[in-house]
Amino acid sequence: MRIDILCLFPEMFVSPFSHSIVRRADEHGLVDVVTHNIRDFAHDRHATVDDYPYGGGAGMVLKPEPVFEAVEHVWHATGLVDAPVILLTPGGRPFSQRIAAELAAYSQFTLICGHYEGIDERVSQYLATDELSIGDYVLTGGELAAMVVVDAVVRLVPGVLGSGESAAEESHAAGLLEYPHYTRPEEFRGWKVPSVLLSGNHAEIAAWRRRQSVLKTAARRPDLLDNVTLSDKERAWISESLLNRS
DSSP: OEEEEEESOGGGGTTGGGSHHHHHHHHTTSOEEEEEEGGGGOOSTTOOOEEOOTTOOSSOEEOHHHHHHHHHHHHHHHOOSSSOEEEEEEEEEEOOHHHHHHHHTSSEEEEEEOBTTEEOHHHHHHTOSEEEESSSSOOSBSHHHHHHHHHHHHTTSTTSSSOHHHHHHSTTTTSSOOOOOOOSOSEETTEEOOGGGGSOOHHHHHHHHHHHHHHHHHHHOGGGGGGSOOOHHHHHHHHHHHHHHO
């Protein structure tokens, strides 16, 4: 997989992508993350990429010319013109595990990092194929959002994680929050590991984990349950849990 990132501060990616999963994926030849400085595609000696907004208002707006030319440079370099071009913006659709899985199925995609007050609307209308937001808040630029998207996607690329089950069992992978985890020691400051996890009964352990995932999701992110198919038994667990808390 190749991921191209168009931004104003490519140096921000050096440290995050030099460690952990992304670095391992790069070293194994599974993922190639390439950053491009949008300023390299400006046409004046000051490398100007922004200008005042038409109609007035505060702040500066990222110009369309260097963004279009940066994407076209990627197309020319890779020969792929039908790969997704994603604009990272507060107005985009909320990024999720499902979208991360969608992107992980592509061999290439491009991320455009917005900056300043915004980006010329023609980038959204005529260049970007999708728009994503990582949350309902405003960042100084899209670089941090790009790091989040890349990290979430790269870990889903086959061969990146050590175990094929790791990504499948993580929170949100099945629409639910993940069940609690425990490790040694068996007892710590009087707090014991649930006995079912020590039983060696894999069926009981799986059932316990499912119950914990359902109850944890119901307590912390009940909105997620709207997209999850629950059995009558699981709905009864939730009702019982709500009664016990009242």
